[in-house]
Amino acid sequence: MKISEIRADFPILKRKINGKRLVYLDNAATTQKPKAVIDAIKNYYESFNSNIHRAVHTLAEESTEAYENTREKVAGFVNGKSHEIVFTRSTTESLNLVAYSLLAGFEKGSEILVTEMEHHSNFVPWQQACKFYGLKFNVANVNKDAELDMEDFEDKLTNKTKLVAVAHVSNVTGIINNVKEIAETAKEKDVIVAVDGAQAVQSSEVDVKDLGADFYAFSGHKMLAPMGIGVLFGSEEFLEKMRPFNMGGGIIKRVRKDETTWNDIPNKFEAGTQNVEGVVGLSVAIDYLKKIGFDSIKLHEKKIAEKAFKEISSLKDVTVYGGPKRKPIISFNVGDIHPHDVATYLDKFGVAVRAGNHCAAPLMDVFGINGNVRASFYIYNDEDDLDVLIKAIEEARRFFAR
Amino acid sequence: MINVDELYKQQIMEHYRSPRNKGVLENAEIDFFELNPLCGDEIRLTMKLNGGRVKDVKFDGRGCAISQSSASLMTEEFKEKTLDELKKISQEDVLRKLGINVGPGRLKCVLLILKALQRGIFLYEKSEN
Numbered sequence: 001m002k003i004s005e006i007r008a009d010f011p012i013l014k015r016k017i018n019g020k021r022l023v024y025l026d027n028a029a030t031t032q033k034p035k036a037v038i039d040a041i042k043n044y045y046e047s048f049n050s051n052i053h054r055a056v057h058t059l060a061e062e063s064t065e066a067y068e069n070t071r072e073k074v075a076g077f078v079n080g081k082s083h084e085i086v087f088t089r090s091t092t093e094s095l096n097l098v099a100y101s102l103l104a105g106f107e108k109g110s111e112i113l114v115t116e117m118e119h120h121s122n123f124v125p126w127q128q129a130c131k132f133y134g135l136k137f138n139v140a141n142v143n144k145d146a147e148l149d150m151e152d153f154e155d156k157l158t159n160k161t162k163l164v165a166v167a168h169v170s171n172v173t174g175i176i177n178n179v180k181e182i183a184e185t186a187k188e189k190d191v192i193v194a195v196d197g198a199q200a201v202q203s204s205e206v207d208v209k210d211l212g213a214d215f216y217a218f219s220g221h222k223m224l225a226p227m228g229i230g231v232l233f234g235s236e237e238f239l240e241k242m243r244p245f246n247m248g249g250g251i252i253k254r255v256r257k258d259e260t261t262w263n264d265i266p267n268k269f270e271a272g273t274q275n276v277e278g279v280v281g282l283s284v285a286i287d288y289l290k291k292i293g294f295d296s297i298k299l300h301e302k303k304i305a306e307k308a309f310k311e312i313s314s315l316k317d318v319t320v321y322g323g324p325k326r327k328p329i330i331s332f333n334v335g336d337i338h339p340h341d342v343a344t345y346l347d348k349f350g351v352a353v354r355a356g357n358h359c360a361a362p363l364m365d366v367f368g369i370n371g372n373v374r375a376s377f378y379i380y381n382d383e384d385d386l387d388v389l390i391k392a393i394e395e396a397r398r399f400f401a402r
Numbered sequence: 403m404i405n406v407d408e409l410y411k412q413q414i415m416e417h418y419r420s421p422r423n424k425g426v427l428e429n430a431e432i433d434f435f436e437l438n439p440l441c442g443d444e445i446r447l448t449m450k451l452n453g454g455r456v457k458d459v460k461f462d463g464r465g466c467a468i469s470q471s472s473a474s475l476m477t478e479e480f481k482e483k484t485l486d487e488l489k490k491i492s493q494e495d496v497l498r499k500l501g502i503n504v505g506p507g508r509l510k511c512v513l514l515i516l517k518a519l520q521r522g523i524f525l526y527e528k529s530e531n
Contacts, residue, residue, distance in 0.1 A: 018403060338443075338466035341410075344508065348406035357442060370442035370464075399410070400467065402419050 001296040003382045009034040009288075010380055020350030023385045028171050028199060028329050028376035029354050030221045033281075037224055040284040041277050052276055053250065053267075063276050070283040071266070077286055078216055078233045079207040086232040086239070086269040087279060091198040092121040094217035094232035095165070097269060098194055099125035100132075101242040102163070102215075108134040110162040113191075115140045115148050115177075116366055117170045120359040122196040122217075126165055136160070142366060145323035146173045154185060163192040168200035172360045172374065173322030174305065174329030176200075183212025192238065198222055202289070202378065203297045203327065208233055220278055224285035229278025232269070239265040246271035297379055304328045304377045308386050312375070315390065317397055321367055328377035331358065334393060337400040339373045345399060346373075349392040409502055410467065417471035422478055425460040434522030438514050443469050447518040449480065456480050456488070461515065468504070469511040475499055476515045485523055491516060 007013050010032045015022045024032060044066070050059035052067045068082075075082045088094045103112070103126075112126050116139055130137040138161070140153040148166070157164065164186050169176050183193045194215040197206060202223040208216050213233070220229035234242075244251045244262055248271035253261040262268045289297065305328035313320045317335035334342050343355035356371045357364045364371060375389055427433075430448035437444055443465035450458045459480045461473045476496060480488060496516050497504070504512055 018406065340466040340508070340511065341468070344404060344409065345406055347404050361442075364442075400418075 001292055001300060001379070003300075003380060006292065007380045007382075009036065011035055011038070013380060017350040017352070018348050020348075021388075023349070023351045023381075023388045025375040025377060025381065025385065025389060026352045026354050027202075027378035027381075028174075028222070028358075028374060030227065031202060031224050031378055032380070033224055033226065034285075034288055036288050037226070037281045037284050041226065041281050044277055044280045049276075051273055066283070067274065067276055067279050070279045073283055073286055074231055075233075077201075077205055078231075079205075079209050080216075080233045081236065083265050084233055084236050084239065086234060086266040087274060088217075088230035088232050088269075089228055089275070090121075090230040091196060091217045091219045092125075092230070094215075094230050095122055095194070095196060096125045097232055097245040098215050098217075098234070099129040101245045101269075102192070102238060103129045103133050103135060104243060105241065106133060106135055106162050109136065109160060111136040111138055111158055111160045113138045113140060113153070113156050113161050113164045115153070115166055116142045116362050117146065117148065117172070117175070117177075117360065118165070118167055118362070119171050119196065119198070120361070121198075122165050122167055122194075123362065126163075135162075139362065142363070145175075146170070146321060146363070146366070147175055147323065148177055148182070150181070150185075153182070157186065157189060157191065159189065161186075161189065161191050163194060165194040165196070167196045167198075168206075169197075169327050169329075170322070170360075170363075171199050171329065172331050172358050172363055172372075174199070174326035174376070175322055176325070176327060179211045179213065187212060199327065199329065203301050204294055208235075214238055220282040220285065223282075224288060225282040226278045229275050229282050231282075234265075236265060239269070242269075244268050244271065248272045250274075292379065300379060301328050301377070304381060304383070304386065305330075307383065308375070308377060308389075311386065311390055312393070315393055315397075318393065321372060328381075329374065330376070331372045331374040333369065333372045334397050334400075337396065339371045341400055342373045342393070342396050345396040346389070346392045349388060349395070351389055351392050353389075404505055405503070409504065409508070411502065413475075414467065414471045414500065414502065417474040418467040421470055421474040423460050423474065424462065426462050427458055427460050432522045432526045434518050434525065436514060436518035436521060438465070438469065438510050443511065443514060445469065445473060445514050445518050447473075447477075447515065447522050449522070451485075454484050456483055461518075465514065466511055468508055469514045472496065472500055472512045473515040476519075480519070485527070488519060489523060491519070 048062040050063040052064040195213040197218040216233040221227040339355035427448040432449040445463040
């Protein structure tokens with residue numbers, strides 16, 4: 001994999017920020033889009049834009065075909081069946097769908113277990129659904145390296161636990177959870193496993209069977225596809241039993257004045273006009289990643305993660321949160337300089353990073369901070385990008401010194 | 403595009419490094435705590451009044467250079483003003499005083515002190531009536 005060739009596929013990387021080359025290190029928030037994806041969306045609108053299903057003209061047949069073929073492609077990507085793939089707006093919507101539709105069938109007093117490292121999207125829906133349905137919400141701790149404390153997790157996995165929800169990869173520390181081990185532990189007690197894969201799918205195909213995930217949620221926009229397209233894999237065993245999440249057109253077989261029968265899965269969960277543009281983009285994004293090869297991507301990420309962790313950690317006054325074993329997502333603080341000041345100052349050097357609590361306030365509480373600065377690398381980031389970041393952090397430290 | 407050098411110009415950095423009116427006034431008539439939900443920054447504004455005018459003012463809390471220097475600069479303006487005069491201070495006034503242009507990302511930081519002022523006065527007048 002040649003990074004210079006990959007970079008050439010991403011038009012936005014030619015942009016100058018404050019007169020400097022854009023060093024885009026906010027990939028955990030969203031990835032940039034290759035020309036292939038942008039062209040595919042343009043081509044969709046110029047050639048076969050049409051609302052899918054229930055129409056028999058040529059355009060509708062073509063758009064429906066593109067939509068359903070992508071469903072099949074995504075099924076292959078996660079090793080599920082086509083009818084186990086539900087298109088949503090985002091990871092957040094996927095998780096809300098499970099929280100509200102599945103938990104509705106749980107006995108009062110049942111328990112849900114999440115972890116301290118969850119993004120709010122894999123935390124708040126469960127917390128609130130628990131309040132709504134009269135269930136108990138439990139949170140497993142992380143250890144001093146910000147990894148899941150398996151002992152605490154097992155303690156909190158009680159006979160009443162009905163579902164565990166866990167991130168595949170932390171969006172703050174890049175730490176990769178051992179989902180397989182977590183799922184095996186959960187399965188011993190017949191507990192359903194839901195996984196937030198938002199930070200995992202951009203560098204790896206997923207095998208939901210091997211992982212033991214009953215639900216697996218992710219977003220297209222963090223893997224080169226457009227914003228507004230999300231995926232939920234749900235094991236058919238559960239999807240069949242669940243009520244629709246959004247009510248409306250497309251999810252029904254028959255509607256009478258006083259009664260409605262639901263459509264088959266997955267259509268039962270896809271109410272209203274769907275994001276066909278997003279699905280078309282997602283299809284091309286998956287092809288693009290496969291062409292590079294997930295083994296190459298993983299190797300590249302491993303190398304840059306190790307180097308970035310080592311170099312950022314060794315900077316004066318810099319604290320990096322979490323241990324060294326991770327994806328290339330590195331969050332840190334520079335002395336007592338406010339993370340927003342650091343992030344804004346880095347912009348002067350063309351560096352785009354994120355600052356704040358990264359929608360993971362419970363984890364920030366564990367660290368005892370309000371927020372930090374997060375640099376996240378992807379396939380088009382090279383060592384030069386890291387060098388620019390390192391120099392910019394040092395400049396920021398000097399500038400804000402009191 | 404963000405003009406970093408303009409944002410962190412000398413006046414801002416000077417107030418960031420040595421903030422004026424930092425601290426808490428005991429038994430202040432106006433005592434308000436405001437939180438910036440964007441970053442969790444906190445500000446506490448305390449003001450002592452005399453004959454309807456601000457006799458003394460202090461702010462406390464933690465935050466970025468922009469919110470801290472904005473609070474430092476603006477509290478200088480609050481002194482000796484009547485509550486009615488303070489209520490007239492607008493978003494534009496604060497930006498003019500700071501002399502910077504900020505994007506949507508940092509506007510909340512700049513205006514944190516103004517929000518604390520407005521809410522503080524509102525609650526004070528409500529309790530007086």
